[in-house]
Each structure stands twice: as C-alpha cells, then as structure tokens.
Amino acid sequence: MTARRLRARTRRVSPLLVGWLIVVWVALWGTLTVANVLTGFVVAVSVLVLLPLPPAHDRLAFRPWGLARFVVRFALDLVLSSLRVAWQALWPGRLSRSSVVGVESATRSDLLLTLTVLALNVLPGSIVIEIRRGRPTMLFIHALGAETPASVEAARRAVVRLEARVVAAFGTREERAVSTGSPGGGP
Incomplete structure (x- = not known):
C-alpha cells in the first residue's frame, strides 16, 4: 500500500x-x-x-413529525399483525393461504429501501423474499392470509403506505416528492 x-x-x-x-x-x-x-x-x-467502509452516497434526512407518525403507525401495525398471526395459528380448522405479492418500490435510495425492507420483515405475517433491482425496483413479499384478489391488493397497498411513511420520516425533499407522486404512495 x-x-x-x-x-x-x-x-x-x-x-x-x-x-x-x-x-x-x-x-x-x-x-x-x-x-x-x-x-x-x-x-x-x-x-x-x-477495511474501510464504502462511501455512502445516500443521505437520510431526519423529519421528527414524519418519524413520530411512522413509529406510532408501525407500533399499531405490529400489534395488529401479531394478533392476526396469533389468531391464524391458534384457530382450529383450516389454515389460511398466503401469497407472494409483487410491489413496485417508489424510492431509488438504497438506505430507504433497506429501512422499508427491515420494517416489513419485523412485522409478523410478511417477509420480503426477493428484491429485483432495476427500473422499477420490485419487492416480492410473502404475505400471510392473502387469499383473495382483494386481500392481495390490501397487502400491496399496506407495503406502499409503509414505504411512504419511511420516506416521509427519512427521505429528502426530492424522495418525498417522488413517493407522494406515485400511485397510492402518499403517507
């Protein structure tokens, strides 16, 4: 050297x-x-x-109001999804079916995408099984209980709303504009 x-x-x-x-x-x-x-x-x-770290090209903005909204809603989602999974696990009878749902990501930031995936993986009943980079970036989520077309669409909308809350809490002004400009991407 x-x-x-x-x-x-x-x-x-x-x-x-x-x-x-x-x-x-x-x-x-x-x-x-x-x-x-x-x-x-x-x-x-x-x-x-x-062993130097690679340079970080993405920047996170800290927005207290957006973070507060994210934390409150995430806590509510965590409780509700835990109850839903517990109900499905303890209910005698047939097991509910699940689906793999593809969701287009509105963000191009690796950091915001990582935060979104981490939040999704923490919620019981959903897990990201694949991220396909490109234009657009696609997230493929295994959603428990997504049996009907309506429940698949509800799972897709929930992921879009979660990503919008992550962007509202940590995204730059430009990323927030892209997120709210996408279909269903508002917080």
Missing part, C-alpha cells in the same frame, strides 16, 4: 465511528478499564484503516 493511499484511508476515519467501536469493544469485554479503552482504540482505527 502506498503512502498516499494510506493517508487517504486515514482521513476517512470518523471519530464518531471510532468512539462507537470503542464502546462496543468495552461492552464485549464487560469491564471498563484503561487497557480495554486503549485496545479498543487501536482495534477500531486498525479496522477502519485496513
């Missing part, structure tokens, strides 16, 4: 990230000592210099 490349890598070392890695290191060892902090510093800087 040339001296120029080493200097370029060391300029990318974020003090905030080094501090976080030191906290994780001390937590892993379980004791707060000077030796653990110094060792954590050496390990953190070494890891960040030798």
